[in-house]
Amino acid sequence: MYLGRFGISDAIILAAPLLIGWILYEPLASWRQPGTLIVGADQPSGTTGQAFATVQAALDHAIPGDRIVIAPGTYFERIHVRRGGTVTNPVIISAASPGTVTISGADPRGVPAEWKWQDDGDGVYSTAISRPVYRLDNGEATCFRVPWGGLTALRELAAKPGAWSAFCTENDRLYVALRDGRHPAQASLKTHRPAPAPREWGEFKSAAVWIEADHVQLEGLRIEDGIGAAVAIWNAQDVDLRDCAFSGSTFGVRCVDGQIPPRNVRLTNCLYHNFPQYHWRRDWLTWNEVYAGYAASSLVTSAAAPLTIENCLVVHAGDALQVSPRYEPPAALAQIHNNYLAFCTDDAIEFDGDGFYVEVRSNLVYEAHQNLAFSPVEYGPIIVRENLFAHPPDGINGSQVKLITNQKGQQIQHVTVRDNVFVGNWLCWWSEASRAQNEFVNNWFFVRQQADPPWPPDGVEIGPQQVEISSTGDLPETTLKRWYHSANEPGWVRNMLEQRPGPSWCNAETHPATRDAMHWREQLREALFHSQFETAKAASP
Numbered sequence: 407m408y409l410g411r412f413g414i415s416d417a418i419i420l421a422a423p424l425l426i427g428w429i430l431y432e433p434l435a436s437w438r439q440p441g442t443l444i445v446g447a448d449q450p451s452g453t454t455g456q457a458f459a460t461v462q463a464a465l466d467h468a469i470p471g472d473r474i475v476i477a478p479g480t481y482f483e484r485i486h487v488r489r490g491g492t493v494t495n496p497v498i499i500s501a502a503s504p505g506t507v508t509i510s511g512a513d514p515r516g517v518p519a520e521w522k523w524q525d526d527g528d529g530v531y532s533t534a535i536s537r538p539v540y541r542l543d544n545g546e547a548t549c550f551r552v553p554w555g556g557l558t559a560l561r562e563l564a565a566k567p568g569a570w571s572a573f574c575t576e577n578d579r580l581y582v583a584l585r586d587g588r589h590p591a592q593a594s595l596k597t598h599r600p601a602p603a604p605r606e607w608g609e610f611k612s613a614a615v616w617i618e619a620d621h622v623q624l625e626g627l628r629i630e631d632g633i634g635a636a637v638a639i640w641n642a643q644d645v646d647l648r649d650c651a652f653s654g655s656t657f658g659v660r661c662v663d664g665q666i667p668p669r670n671v672r673l674t675n676c677l678y679h680n681f682p683q684y685h686w687r688r689d690w691l692t693w694n695e696v697y698a699g700y701a702a703s704s705l706v707t708s709a710a711a712p713l714t715i716e717n718c719l720v721v722h723a724g725d726a727l728q729v730s731p732r733y734e735p736p737a738a739l740a741q742i743h744n745n746y747l748a749f750c751t752d753d754a755i756e757f758d759g760d761g762f763y764v765e766v767r768s769n770l771v772y773e774a775h776q777n778l779a780f781s782p783v784e785y786g787p788i789i790v791r792e793n794l795f796a797h798p799p800d801g802i803n804g805s806q807v808k809l810i811t812n813q814k815g816q817q818i819q820h821v822t823v824r825d826n827v828f829v830g831n832w833l834c835w836w837s838e839a840s841r842a843q844n845e846f847v848n849n850w851f852f853v854r855q856q857a858d859p860p861w862p863p864d865g866v867e868i869g870p871q872q873v874e875i876s877s878t879g880d881l882p883e884t885t886l887k888r889w890y891h892s893a894n895e896p897g898w899v900r901n902m903l904e905q906r907p908g909p910s911w912c913n914a915e916t917h918p919a920t921r922d923a924m925h926w927r928e929q930l931r932e933a934l935f936h937s938q939f940e941t942a943k944a945a946s947p
Contacts, residue, residue, distance in 0.1 A: 443458060444458065444477070445457060445459075445475065445476045446459070461474065461476060462486065465485065465499070470497065471492075474498065475500055475502050476627075477502050478502065478506035478507060480508040481508065481510065482514045483509070484511055484616070485615045486616045486618075487618065488618060488619055490642070491619075491622065493621060496623045496644070496646070497619070497621065497623070498623045501627055505649075507628065508628040508630055509615060509627055511632045512597065512599065517590075517596060517597050521533040521534075528564070529584070530561060530581055530582070530583045531581070531582050531589065531590050532579045532580060532581045533590075534578060535579065536578075539575055539580050541597060541654060542571075543595065543596050544584055544594060545593075546918050547918075548683070549582070549584075550563070550570055550571065550573070551572070552572055552699075553695070553698040553699035556576040556581075560574045560581055560583060563695070566690060568689040568690045569583070582595075596631075598631050601633050610634040610635075610656070612635070613632045613636065613638035614631065615638070617640070617642050617645055618639075618642050623645075623646040623648070624648070626650065630654040631653075631654035631655065635655050635660035636653075638659075639659065639668045641665055641666045641668075642666075643670055645668070648675060649911065652677065653678070653919070656703055657703075658676065658678035658704065658705040660707050661708035668710035669710060669711065669712065669733075670710075670712050670713075671714070672713075673716070674717060675910060676705065676909065677719045677721075677920070680700065682722060682919075683722040683723065684721070684722050684750075697724070702725060703722075705723065707728040709760070711732075711740060713729065713731060713739075714741045715727060715743075716742075717744045717905060718745045719745070719920065722919055723749070724753075725752050727747070727756065728758070730760055732762060740763065740764040741767075742755065742765065743765075743769070744767075744768045744905055746772075746907040747769065747774065748926070748927075750774035751775055752775050753774065753775065753777075754774035754795075755769075755771075755778055757788060759784065760783075764786075764787075764789070766788070766790040766791070767791050767793065768792050768898055770793070770794050771793065772796055772797065772926055774797070774803065775802055775804050776835070777795040777828065778790060778795075778806075778807050778808065779810075780818045780821050781818075782816050783820065784818075786820025787821070789822045790823045791822075791823075791825045792826065793826045794886075795827065804832055805831070805833065805834055806830050806853060807834045807836075809834060809836040809837065809844075818844060819843040822845045822847075823849060824845065827849070827850045827886070827899075828849065830853055831855065832853065832855060832856070833855075833857060833860075833861055834857055834862070849868055851868070883930060883933035886933060887933045900935070903930065908920070
């Protein structure tokens with residue numbers, strides 16, 4: 407056949423496969439109206455049609471404006487969101503009842519049926535494995551993955567007082583030492599389904615929900631065992647995450663640069679935890695041992711802009727938030743407001759990179775190794791104002807501010823820290839290259855000791871009469887109460903403590919990962935808002 411004789415029948419024959427493919431990929435998209443797609447149960451009363459068996463099947467049929475409603479239950483699937491919405495008609499993925507739906511990357515069996523345990527002595531058990539194991543859980547608790555040293559190191563760590571459950575892999579075998587000394591077959595163990603290898607790449611390529619479509623919204627979901635991330639955002643813009651809880655993953659949300667950088671990502675009323683990471687550091691392991699494998703356990707790691715993180719709860723994390731937007735204005739704007747970050751074994755908020763246009767305001771930080779890590783901020787500006795950083799005298803807190811440059815020696819610049827309150831251990835961990843173009847003004851520092859050399863250096867002012875070096879060992883509640891009333895009850899503290907962080911459906915007072923943090927928050931509220939007379943009156947019959 408040559409072009410001169412190419413007819414309409416030939417065109418139909420050649421186009422048919424393409425047309426069929428388009429129909430399969432775009433089912434009903436061109437002629438149906440946006441509506442509700444039900445997953446996992448019969449349609450609710452008043453509607454017609456059959457529910458989808460999986461979330462992925464519903465997503466593959468979605469058009470702009472659709473709401474995918476998921477019935478209660480656990481869905482053992484990794485979801486790939488390729489079909490998004492528009493600015494005015496996003497695709498919404500929501501739980502029919504918030505908090506009752508779990509998207510899980512775990513093995514539905516808990517652990518593979520082919521795992522056969524042998525007793526290796528001293529409470530250590532092992533099994534042959536045919537694929538990498540990145541995470542292992544014992545009930546609600548993540549097992550500590552021994553970062554180096556194999557079986558020898560596992561035995562040493564498991565023999566330490568206060569040891570939690572731990573595991574390692576060596577020579578295609580998995581070795582496990584459980585906290586209660588129980589045989590693994592009698593424990594509530596679970597691990598993930600097969601994931602890419604090797605560890606350096608495979609772990610972080612894995613996510614429970616992978617989003618590469620614009621204008622997508624997730625609401626009221628539990629997302630677990632994504633290994634690298636609960637949610638990975640790649641080549642996508644305008645992604646909204648509300649009332650979601652993330653666990654069993656290195657990151658709750660990981661923004662990955664593709665051909666199109668992530669833009670306009672919002673996290674509101676979300677929870678991340680890697681329970682019991684704080685207890686590993688507090689009661690069992692050194693900072694170096696925890697840091698080696700768990701420095702990057704965070705609600706979000708992102709250079710996306712604009713970025714909003716608001717009213718979220720992060721506990722049992724390494725760096726609770728890793729935020730360094732690197733796209734110039736007007737796109738570059740990150741707002742970190744009204745979050746509660748507690749039990750962080752490394753930095754509560756880490757800026758490590760460009761850091762274009764970030765505002766950190768009205769956040770509460772409790773029990774973090776470091777509060778603010780500017781390491782470094784190469785451009786800025788970053789403004790940190792009206793935040794409360796409080797740490798008990800016997801906790802894991804190191805310095806209140808970290809101003810440490812990277813190996814290139816780049817200066818930290820355009821950082822403003824004003825109108826904040828710091829209660830804790832060291833005042834500042836700093837290096838000579840961190841002096842340029844930074845302001846620390848009108849802050850209250852209640853700290854127990856200084857660094858050597860002391861901070862601030864000449865040319866950096868942190869505010870006259872605002873630094874009180876105290877070695878009395880006062881509890882933060884006592885110190886803060888004295889400050890709070892002397893400062894005429896600043897309204898931003900009251901507003902911060904009266905707003906409940908995290909998903910509205912999550913019972914943070916009883917969950918093992920969050921209950922201690924919420925208990926301290928209530929103690930702080932009582933210490934600040936009630937005078938001694940009011941406390942005594944409330945306690946009297």
